[in-house]
Amino acid sequence: MNQAQQESVSDVLLLTNAAANRGRAEAVGHEVELSLRRTGFVVQHELPPDPAATEAIVRDAVQNERRVVAVGGDGFIHHIIQQCAETKTTLGIVPAGTGNDLAFGLNLATDLDTAVAAAVGPSQACDVLKFEDDGGRIRYGATIATAGFSVSVNVKAEELSWPRGPSRYTVATLMKLVGLRRYELELDVDGCTLDGRCLMVAIANTRAFGGGMQIAPAAGALTGNAEIVVIRDSSALTLLRMLPKTFSGSHVGHPSIEVMSGRHVRLHLKEIDASEPCRMRSDGEDVGSLPQTVTVVAGGLQIAGVSRTQSASCEARDTNE
Numbered sequence: 001m002n003q004a005q006q007e008s009v010s011d012v013l014l015l016t017n018a019a020a021n022r023g024r025a026e027a028v029g030h031e032v033e034l035s036l037r038r039t040g041f042v043v044q045h046e047l048p049p050d051p052a053a054t055e056a057i058v059r060d061a062v063q064n065e066r067r068v069v070a071v072g073g074d075g076f077i078h079h080i081i082q083q084c085a086e087t088k089t090t091l092g093i094v095p096a097g098t099g100n101d102l103a104f105g106l107n108l109a110t111d112l113d114t115a116v117a118a119a120v121g122p123s124q125a126c127d128v129l130k131f132e133d134d135g136g137r138i139r140y141g142a143t144i145a146t147a148g149f150s151v152s153v154n155v156k157a158e159e160l161s162w163p164r165g166p167s168r169y170t171v172a173t174l175m176k177l178v179g180l181r182r183y184e185l186e187l188d189v190d191g192c193t194l195d196g197r198c199l200m201v202a203i204a205n206t207r208a209f210g211g212g213m214q215i216a217p218a219a220g221a222l223t224g225n226a227e228i229v230v231i232r233d234s235s236a237l238t239l240l241r242m243l244p245k246t247f248s249g250s251h252v253g254h255p256s257i258e259v260m261s262g263r264h265v266r267l268h269l270k271e272i273d274a275s276e277p278c279r280m281r282s283d284g285e286d287v288g289s290l291p292q293t294v295t296v297v298a299g300g301l302q303i304a305g306v307s308r309t310q311s312a313s314c315e316a317r318d319t320n321e
Contacts, residue, residue, distance in 0.1 A: 009090075009120045012036055013061040014045045015054065015080065017072030017096075022164065025096035028112070029071040032094055035116045036069075051079040058083040065089065067304075069119045073097015074143060078283035085128045085140040085301050092119025092304040098211065099166050102143050102283070105206025106221060106306050118305030125299035126221040126306060129205050131280070132295075133288045141282025142301065144209040144216065147269045147290060148183050148200030149231070149239075151281050152176050153210070166211025173210075173243060177236040183278065184270045186291075189228055190262035197233035197272070203265055203294050204229065207249070209284075216259075217249025221306075224298040228265060230258040265294040 014036065016029025026047065033045045048054040058080050061068050069092040070080050077093060084091050094115045095103035102108075106126070109115040129141040146154075157172035185201065187194040202209070204216030204227040216227040231239070234256045245251035252259060268291035269278045277289040 009041070009067045011042045011066050012044070012069055012092075012120060013057070013066050014043050014069045015057065015071065015076075016045065016047050017070075017076035018047045020072040020076060020097045022098075025072050028094065028096045031112060032069065032071055032116050032119075035113070036120070041120065054079045055082050062087050062089045067092060067120060069094065071096045074099055074102050074283045075285050077102055077142060078140075078285045081128065081140050081142055081301060085130070086297060088302065090123040090302040090304055092121075094119055098164075099169075099209075099284075101208045101211065102206060104208055104212065105143060105219075106303065108305050115305070121304050123302040123304045124222070124306035126301050126303045127205055127224060127226075127299065128221075128297050128301040129203065129226065129282060130295045130297050130300070131282065131287045132293045134291060137288055139282070139287040140297075140301075141205065141287065142221075143204075143206045143283050144219075145203040145280055145282040145287065145294060146200060146209065147267065147278050147280045148198065149176065149181065150200045150202065150209070150215075151279055152181065154281055154284055157210075169210035169213070170243070174240075177240055180236045180239070181274075182233055182272045184272060185230065186266075186268040187228070187230065187260075188266040189260045190264050192260065192262070194230065194258060194260070198269075199231045199234060199239065201231075201267060201269060202229040203227075203267070205296070213246040214249035215246055215251075217252060218259075218261075224296060225261045225263055226265065226294070226296050228260040228262065230260075232256045232258060263296045263298075267292055267294065 018026040036043045071094045109118050131139045153172045153176050157168050160168045185198045202215045204219035207219045208214045219227040242251045
């Protein structure tokens with residue numbers, strides 16, 4: 001059972017990704033710092049230069065049982081949770097990235113004043129995805145893990161300088177439809193197996209990725225389960241027609257879509273006519289090559305400002321934010 005926790009907070013480690021949202025997050029971070037100081041908090045404000053520095057700073061905060069508040073997007077939060085997951089440390093989030101899919105999935109406040117107050121308020125034990133490759137390397141994910149077509153889209157989106165904002169994921173998707181690649185799938189979800197050709201797999205702890213595509217509209221981080229969505233082998237035209245429906249989640253039910261639910265997932269994906277192993281991403285960040293074992297750690301991540309009703313809300317948002 002995921003439990004809400006009320007704790008006394010006076011000492012805050014504030015982490016800002018200065019590069020997030022094309023550099024706009026840095027100013028937001030300074031506003032958050034001033035707001036916290038005005039209300040009596042002791043604040044250590046850090047702007048780590050890279051993921052390794054981020055994880056090192058958070059590791060120290062976890063050891064000292066400090067509240068961590070993140071100003072940035074999903075990728076930045078991904079590196080923070082590598083140290084916070086399966087600990088008592090609470091993470092507060094002030095959304096300041098491009099997509100902010102975790103904030104969307106948890107219905108976190110986006111208004112700055114409300115978000116700051118929530119980030120140092122009561123916490124909720126949320127589920128987190130735990131990845132382990134065959135070499136024993138462990139990583140964590142807060143939103144959605146993907147492999148196949150969606151990873152190639154993510155990589156392409158990172159290469160684009162235009163358009164800005166969530167729309168770049170849509171443009172990247174259209175670009176990757178040319179020469180659409182197929183994959184051989186081996187999937188086990190709590191003992192139920194699925195194989196054959198597919199385009200992509202998503203293992204969802206929350207419902208959206210890519211700046212608002214609700215690939216798994218039934219997913220929620222308080223359920224104790226992941227939603228596994230497989231897009232079977234389809235034509236580029238079929239996938240193109242399906243794309244607009246992902247923003248509302250109405251693609252579910254299409255004959256090319258398989259949906260499963262479970263806690264323990266074993267995934268292997270191999271690109272047809274390719275020798276290199278497929279990679280998996282979560283929160284937009286690389287978590288290693290396949291095969292991987294993915295486990296839902298129920299209540300494995302303490303996040304501030306989360307309502308227990310968050311998983312019931314599937315309202316669409318403005319994808320041009």
